Amino acid sequence: MAYPRVASFKSHEAFVDRLTQLEIDLPSDAEMFAGDQSPLASPIRVDGLDVGNRFCILPMEGWDGTVDGKPTDLTRRRWRNFGISGAKWIWGGEAVAVQHDGRANPNQLVMNKENVGDIESLKDDLFEAHAERFGKTDDLLVGLQLTHSGRWAKPNDKTKPEPKTAQRNPVLDKRLGINDDSSMLTDDDLSHLIESFVSASVMAQKAGFAFVDVKHCHGYLGHELLSAVDRPGRFGGSFENRTRFLREIVSGIHAEAPGLKIGVRVSIFDYLPYRSGEDKVGVPDDGDPRLAFGGDEQGLGINFDEPSMLMELMEQLGIEMVCTTAGSPYYNPHIQRPAYFPPSDGYGPPEDPLVGVARQVQATADLKRRHPGMTFVGSGYTYLQDWLPNVAQAVVRQGMVDSVGLGRMVLSYPDLPADVIEGTPMTRKKVCRTFSDCTTAPRKGMISGCYPLDPYYKAMPERELLKAAKE
Ligand SMILES: Cc1cc2nc3c(=O)[nH]c(=O)nc-3n(C[C@H](O)[C@H](O)[C@H](O)COP(=O)(O)O)c2cc1C
Ligand code: SF4
Numbered sequence: 001m002a003y004p005r006v007a008s009f010k011s012h013e014a015f016v017d018r019l020t021q022l023e024i025d026l027p028s029d030a031e032m033f034a035g036d037q038s039p040l041a042s043p044i045r046v047d048g049l050d051v052g053n054r055f056c057i058l059p060m061e062g063w064d065g066t067v068d069g070k071p072t073d074l075t076r077r078r079w080r081n082f083g084i085s086g087a088k089w090i091w092g093g094e095a096v097a098v099q100h101d102g103r104a105n106p107n108q109l110v111m112n113k114e115n116v117g118d119i120e121s122l123k124d125d126l127f128e129a130h131a132e133r134f135g136k137t138d139d140l141l142v143g144l145q146l147t148h149s150g151r152w153a154k155p156n157d158k159t160k161p162e163p164k165t166a167q168r169n170p171v172l173d174k175r176l177g178i179n180d181d182s183s184m185l186t187d188d189d190l191s192h193l194i195e196s197f198v199s200a201s202v203m204a205q206k207a208g209f210a211f212v213d214v215k216h217c218h219g220y221l222g223h224e225l226l227s228a229v230d231r232p233g234r235f236g237g238s239f240e241n242r243t244r245f246l247r248e249i250v251s252g253i254h255a256e257a258p259g260l261k262i263g264v265r266v267s268i269f270d271y272l273p274y275r276s277g278e279d280k281v282g283v284p285d286d287g288d289p290r291l292a293f294g295g296d297e298q299g300l301g302i303n304f305d306e307p308s309m310l311m312e313l314m315e316q317l318g319i320e321m322v323c324t325t326a327g328s329p330y331y332n333p334h335i336q337r338p339a340y341f342p343p344s345d346g347y348g349p350p351e352d353p354l355v356g357v358a359r360q361v362q363a364t365a366d367l368k369r370r371h372p373g374m375t376f377v378g379s380g381y382t383y384l385q386d387w388l389p390n391v392a393q394a395v396v397r398q399g400m401v402d403s404v405g406l407g408r409m410v411l412s413y414p415d416l417p418a419d420v421i422e423g424t425p426m427t428r429k430k431v432c433r434t435f436s437d438c439t440t441a442p443r444k445g446m447i448s449g450c451y452p453l454d455p456y457y458k459a460m461p462e463r464e465l466l467k468a469a470k471e
Contacts (some may be wrong), residue, residue: 003352005340006385007433015387019354026358027394028387034423039397040389040404041421043088043139046375047261047320049210051403052088052139054396055417056377058323058407059145059213059265061094061108062449063442069097069110070118074447076125077456078411083129085410086418089403090126091265091323091377092145092213095220098200099193101164102148102221103155105442111146111200119144120207133418143211143263143321144204146197150185150221151176152330158445164189166224167231171273171287172331185221187233190245193221198252201260211261211321214249218336219328222246223267226310227293239306243313250317263321264314268363269294269302273331274347282334282347302363304370311371323377323405324364329439335359337407338383339434344470345443346436353383353434361391365400375402382408385431389420408432412453429453437466444469 009015012030019026035041040054064074071079075094082090096119097103097110111119123142131137151163151172161176163183173179185193201212216222225245228236235244250262270292277283289299294307314322327335333346338356342348349356360380368376378401384391392404409416413430420426430453437451444466449457451466 003340003349005433006354006383006387009387012387012390015390019358022352022354024354024358026354026361026391027398027400028390029394029397030390032389032393032420032423034421038421038423039393040417044375044402046089046141046402047211049141049261050139051141053086053417053421054392054403055085055087055421056089056091056323056403056405057082057085057087057410058377058379058405059092059094060407060411061104062447063105063107064447065107065109067106068114069100069103069108069112070115071109071122074449075109076122079122079126080129081410081414083126084133084418085406085414085416086134086421087406087410088140089377090140090142091263091405092143092215093122093126095145095147095149095215096200098146098148098196100155101162102150102153102193104147104149104152104220105154105158106156107447108149111144111203113203116203116207123208141210143213143261144207144209145213145215145265146200146204147215148193148221150219150224152220164221166221166228167236169288169291171285175273175331187235190235194245194248194252197249198256201253202257205257205260209260211263212253213263213265213323214246215265216246217265217267217325219267219330223293223328226306227270227291229290239309243310247313247317250319254318261321262317262319263323264319265323265325266307266310267293267326267328267336268307268324268367269304269335270327271295271332271335272299274334274350276347280348282350302359304363304366307367308370311367311374315371315373320373321375321377323379324360324367325379326360326363333439336380337439338380339436340383341435343436343439343443346439357381357383361395361400365395368399368401377401377403377405379405379407381406382432383434385433386426386428388416389426392420408434408438408450411438411450440470441466
């Protein structure tokens with residue numbers, strides 16, 4: 001592998017030297033502040049709600065719910081870990097399907113009448129864990145991520161895709177074995193789905209969540225609709241039609257769950273799908289750049305014309321919270337979750353993963369500059385590893401983002417935010433090294449978790465199965 005590992009940079013200077021060598025524009029503070037002095041400890045008011053600091057936990061599912069969509073002990077353990085993390089903003093917990101056919105796997109949580117009590121108690125577990133560790137919860141903001149997995153749905157069998165698409169996409173259709181239009185959702189299907197989003201939101205409000213995330217990222221249905229340029233009818237073609245799904249869900253929530261706040265997690269840019277090249281390094285596949293929302297004419301760069309229009313629309317709809325992410329873990333994971341070691345169905349990094357981190361950070365900062373009234377949570381920081389706190393402090397201090405979202409890092413190192421804010425030196429052995437086992441495991445039909453570093457998962461028999469499957 002051509003790229004030096006982050007763990008090999010023994011000083012902040014060495015890390016910054018590498019950024020300079022790569023000509024990456026990514027601020028990083030040499031001096032870290034703790035306690036009240038820390039920019040990361042400064043509270044923020046979001047859509048009228050108090051959030052105690054600048055760390056946010058990104059949604060991460062574990063493929064570990066029951067077949068009827070309720071949380072298990074493993075799900076509860078993860079949410080309790082989110083609670084003890086020290087982050088004061090929980091963006092959605094994990095993807096929760098609004099109806100069965102939209103589940104990404106047969107173990108994804110589902111919000112419905114039968115499950116609402118269990119999902120409420122999952123949130124209570126998180127609050128309880130947070131209160132035990134930090135003494136108060138009045139500055140903790142917790143939302144629920146609502147989703148339909150669309151093209152990537154596998155509701156009944158881990159090995160059987162049952163895609164529900166917004167439009168044809170030759171490259172992705174081929175990968176999923178789609179040969180005709182039968183997977184496409186009709187306008188009536190979408191109208192019914194909008195009702196499911198609204199009723200799941202009403203239930204989320206009853207369960208005590210302060211906001212719902214109407215998910216529009218990672219190639220799932222909401223995201224695919226944003227680029228449904230070839231789709232006929234009410235939900236395709238013009239920008240207005242492609243955002244109708246979001247607008248109708250939002251107006252339904254305003255009518256039926258007044259007071260419930262709304263956020264949107266958006267893939268703010270997308271690239272062409274990638275595949276493994278001859279030397280197993282990722283290369284762009286054929287594909288249609290028009291289907292990459294926020295992508296440029298080649299499908300290999302960013303064009304913010306439409307993402308910025310989306311932000312404007314969200315502002316008009318009264319949505320203040322946005323969580324930025326990019327691309328999709330299924331077809332271009334290197335732009336979404338930069339990693340040194342690819343997941344089993346992935347490809348070797350086509351760029352130093354630090355480039356991928358910087359791309360997301362700068363893209364978020366760009367949108368923040370254009371839409372200063374919105375509150376931005378950024379993603380994709382985990383690959384920074386030992387230097388994550390330095391970059392996090394710098395980007396918040398410089399107003400490039402309002403809150404630093406953490407994904408994989410909190411699977412291996414759940415209380416990293418608390419350590420950073422309290423000025424406790426990082427525990428190196430807990431730092432996520434982006435081994436990607438948490439992505440590979442579900443691809444192999446197993447529950448997700450940090451098998452290499454979390455002692456709980458390390459001790460599981462699945463660890464050995466995973467090793468064998470990888471070989
Ligand atoms: C195991 C796993 C599960 C994930 N599940 C979700 C999810 O349910 N919803 C979502 O929006 N993103 C999900 N993501 C993406 C993360 O929220 C995040 O965007 C990504 O990991 C990049 O951030 P990081 O560099 O801090 O890991 C998941 C990521 C991982 C590794
Ligand atoms: S399995 Fe653990 S170390 Fe590997 S990417 Fe996931 S969280 Fe990081």
